[in-house]
Every structure is written in structure tokens, then in C-alpha cells.
Amino acid sequence: MFVFTVNFPVFSLDTIIPRDIFRFMDSFKGKNDSIVDPRFKMILWSIIAGTRGGINRAKILSLLANMPLNANKIATTLKLDHKTVIHHVNILTKNELIVKEEKDYGASYKLTQIMKDNQNVLVEIMERIGTK
């Protein structure tokens, strides 16, 4: 008897949407991209370049990359309004780019682990802004 067996191809998510789907972006800039997650790169670009006041957010991030600071210190260093800084810091916290060190009122903020791992993206964006 003729037995007809069908081998269904099994697709994993990585087959349909490959992990390196944004690999084409490497052709634009290729210095130290190999250790950077391309999906995180896309998120950081859209938060900084795709929103109003995103450049101030980039400045805050690169300031916090050096040392943890509280909102007041950020405001005086960048010569920004205190309320503006609070707003930016809240947005960055919601997007899990920075985190409060303690739960106090005047606590300082530091970068999260995923942001620390992908700091090269931030450096690259800051080079484009030209206000390092």
C-alpha cells in the first residue's frame, strides 16, 4: 500500500522574522556594532530622534553614563528647567533606560543593564548630534 507521508516544515519565529533583520543597518555605520543588539538600537534611535526633546534625553543619558546623578544635579549641569528634567527622567524610566538607585525623593538615577550593554549606540548618536 502506498503510504503518503507529509513532512510539514516547522517554522520557528527566528525563521519567519530573523534575529538579524536589521542587519542592513550595519552598512550605514560599522565601527563597533557587532556587540550591539540591533533591536535595542532601533528603540534608542526612536526615543532620541523620533520625539520632541529627544536630544535632551540623549544628553541626560550620556551624563548618567559617567556617574549617577539626581534630577537636581542634572538640571544644573545641563542648564535645563527642573520640571523638564523630571519629565524626561520619567519617560526614560518608563522605557527602562535608567533606574532610581533608591526609592527616596532625591535619589540619583543610573543606567539599566541593557542600556549599559549597548552604550556604543548612545556614543554613535551623540557623535551625530555633535554636542559630546
Added chain:
Amino acid sequence: MIDFMIAAVIAALVNVVLLAITVTTYVQNMRLIRSYYTLGLVLVATLLMIQNVVIVIFWATLYMHNSDLMKSADMISQYLFAINIVQTIGLSILLWITRR
């Protein structure tokens, strides 16, 4: 009965206004950060704006051309309105994310 054609045109004009605000924000960013990313954002938003303007012009021309076309345009106007209102909702969310 609600005139879906006028509603659709109003929705398209709202889309154009929303996109104009979005493009303004993107251009302000592009002047500070020159890269393929900011350029792409401006390009996409501008093309969407052109699409909305063209839709209004196209349907207005169709509407005024002759009465047969006017009837068929009236028959499908609710679908056009549905398309435009969905786009309005989507663009409102985009604008809210961009301007917050």
C-alpha cells in the same frame, strides 16, 4: 443620515493637520541630528501627508465630475470614512508618543 463623504473629508483634513505637527517635530530633530533615521522619519510622514491631500483632491474631482460617479462615490463613502478614521486614530497615537 450622516453624510459620510463630508465626514471622510474632515477625517482626511484632520490627518493632514496631525501629520503637519509630526513633520514639524521630526524636522526640528533632523536639523540637530542628521542621519538616515531622522531623514526616513521626515520622508515617511511627508509621503503620508501627500497621500491624504491626494485622497481629498481625487475624491473631490470624482464627486464633481458627473452624477453617475457621484452616486457610486456616495455608495462607498462609508468605507472611505472608515479607512480615514482608522488612520486618524493611528496618527493621534503617533503624535502623542512624539510630543510627550
